[in-house]
Amino acid sequence: MNKQKKTVREAALDVLIAIDQHQSYSNLLLNQVIKKYQITGPDTGLLTEIVYGTIQRKMTLDYYLQPFIKKKLEQWVHILLRLSLYQMIYLDKVPDRAIIFEAVEIAKKRGHRGIVGLVNGILRSVQREGLRSLDAITDPVEKLSIETSHPLWLVRRWIDQYGFEKAKAMCEENLLAPVQTVRINETKTNREEVCSMLEVEGFSVEVSPIISESIRILKGNAANSDLYKKGYYSIQDESSMAVAYALEIAPNMAVLDACAAPGGKTGHIAELLKGTGKVTSLDLHPHKIKLIKENASRLGLNNIDALVMDSRHSGDSFQSESFDRILVDAPCSGLGVLRRKPDIKYSKTDEDIQSLREVQLRILDATASLLKKGGLLVYSTCTVDLEENFGTAAAFLELHEDFESHALTLPTALSHFIKEGSNTIQIFPQDFGGDGFFISCFRKK
Numbered sequence: 001m002n003k004q005k006k007t008v009r010e011a012a013l014d015v016l017i018a019i020d021q022h023q024s025y026s027n028l029l030l031n032q033v034i035k036k037y038q039i040t041g042p043d044t045g046l047l048t049e050i051v052y053g054t055i056q057r058k059m060t061l062d063y064y065l066q067p068f069i070k071k072k073l074e075q076w077v078h079i080l081l082r083l084s085l086y087q088m089i090y091l092d093k094v095p096d097r098a099i100i101f102e103a104v105e106i107a108k109k110r111g112h113r114g115i116v117g118l119v120n121g122i123l124r125s126v127q128r129e130g131l132r133s134l135d136a137i138t139d140p141v142e143k144l145s146i147e148t149s150h151p152l153w154l155v156r157r158w159i160d161q162y163g164f165e166k167a168k169a170m171c172e173e174n175l176l177a178p179v180q181t182v183r184i185n186e187t188k189t190n191r192e193e194v195c196s197m198l199e200v201e202g203f204s205v206e207v208s209p210i211i212s213e214s215i216r217i218l219k220g221n222a223a224n225s226d227l228y229k230k231g232y233y234s235i236q237d238e239s240s241m242a243v244a245y246a247l248e249i250a251p252n253m254a255v256l257d258a259c260a261a262p263g264g265k266t267g268h269i270a271e272l273l274k275g276t277g278k279v280t281s282l283d284l285h286p287h288k289i290k291l292i293k294e295n296a297s298r299l300g301l302n303n304i305d306a307l308v309m310d311s312r313h314s315g316d317s318f319q320s321e322s323f324d325r326i327l328v329d330a331p332c333s334g335l336g337v338l339r340r341k342p343d344i345k346y347s348k349t350d351e352d353i354q355s356l357r358e359v360q361l362r363i364l365d366a367t368a369s370l371l372k373k374g375g376l377l378v379y380s381t382c383t384v385d386l387e388e389n390f391g392t393a394a395a396f397l398e399l400h401e402d403f404e405s406h407a408l409t410l411p412t413a414l415s416h417f418i419k420e421g422s423n424t425i426q427i428f429p430q431d432f433g434g435d436g437f438f439i440s441c442f443r444k445k
């Protein structure tokens with residue numbers, strides 16, 4: 001990305017091109033661009049909306065654009081048309097003529113006259129002729145795929161795993177922006193205090209009906225408050241907060257967090273230990289360990305030891321039966337967090353899921369010997385994929401006769417989502433607006 005000053009839509013185009021080239025994830029690229037071009041105030045919101053919206057609706061937008069495209073387009077031109085059409089359809093406040101004008105200006109800067117005419121022509125034709133109906137797609141599965149912009153293989157997989165209605169509800173929910181939630185650092189403050197302080201700062205908030213130490217942010221961005229810098233809370237999804245509950249943390253415990261960066265759950269566990277015990281947090285790369293350390297220091301937590309380590313080899317570095325609790329919040333396909341990282345839905349494949357299953361099982365297998373007898377091992381993911389979740393959990397139990405599945409301890413509001421007889425929970429994004437998450441717990445005999 002070059003250094004000249006950029007308008008919001010030019011910046012959006014840069015981010016979308018980089019995402020299309022798989023340079024990085026949408027959230028990371030967006031943050032980089034916001035910093036680099038010093039985009040502030042309402043412009044940040046508009047940029048985020050255009051980038052996320054255009055990715056979220058990519059397949060639907062392409063369906064609408066297709067009749068107007070007569071020859072193969074350069075990638076950036078196609079993306080410019082997508083992001084312009086996204087605004088024309090989904091952003092009521094911006095008039096079409098302003099959107100088309102800006103698209104043409106961008107085309108002038110980046111392309112030759114032919115391209116300027118093409119962009120102008122296509123967008124004006126869309127404006128004049130309107131969009132074709134989705135009802136032209138007769139197959140209900142294909143229609144769901146295009147209408148909610150989820151690849152066909154993924155929609156088919158979810159229908160196979162959960163049935164049409166559940167798959168449809170999930171696809172539709174994935175198009176909505178998630179509500180930001182924060183976890184209060186109860187070693188420093190409490191929920192009532194933080195609610196009042198945020199309201200004084202102009203935020204609109206409500207207490208979470210799911211997690212007792214959580215607040216939902218209805219207006220404002222909690223990352224921008226000084227309270228965040230002071231370590232009064234962490235920004236974390238409610239489903240993610242449920243994981244630490246399953247560990248049944250008690251004072252003085254030694255806890256291993258085997259896949260810990262950026263440290264969301266490590267922080268929660270350390271808070272629940274109330275300054276006692278120790279969380280040993282592992283992750284693969286030094287820059288990730290740095291994030292855990294920064295988080296611990298922001299939260300004022302001294303009972304965290306963060307180490308660069310491949311958990312698959314953790315047996316070489318710790319004595320067996322060293323920990324009271326182990327969390328494997330495993331690398332996964334991330335299909336439960338598509339509202340936050342919509343680009344994942346186009347990049348993941350079913351082969352990825354197979355290789356992730358192997359890694360998940362290897363990490364569980366390697367850490368199992370480090371748990372004390374009677375201790376708990378929690379396996380969690382932020383995906384909704386049956387194979388990565390129930391599949392991996394079942395494969396672990398099959399391999400380890402010295403473990404048994406253990407009833408989940410979770411906040412009461414979540415108890416009716418626990419799958420009967422299986423001691424596991426699969427949270428779907430449509431359940432209460434939290435991320436899609438899986439949690440299971442095993443006890444070492």
Ligand SMILES: C[S@@+](CC[C@H](N)C(=O)[O-])C[C@H]1O[C@@H](n2cnc3c(N)ncnc32)[C@H](O)[C@@H]1O
Nearest residue numbers: 259260261262263264265283284310311329331
């Ligand atoms: C789902 S994220 C963890 C999120 C974290 N528990 C939290 O709450 O903030 C999975 C993490 O596992 C790490 N990871 C992947 N393979 C690993 C391995 N073999 N050993 C240690 N960490 C691994 C990834 O780098 C990634 O940071």
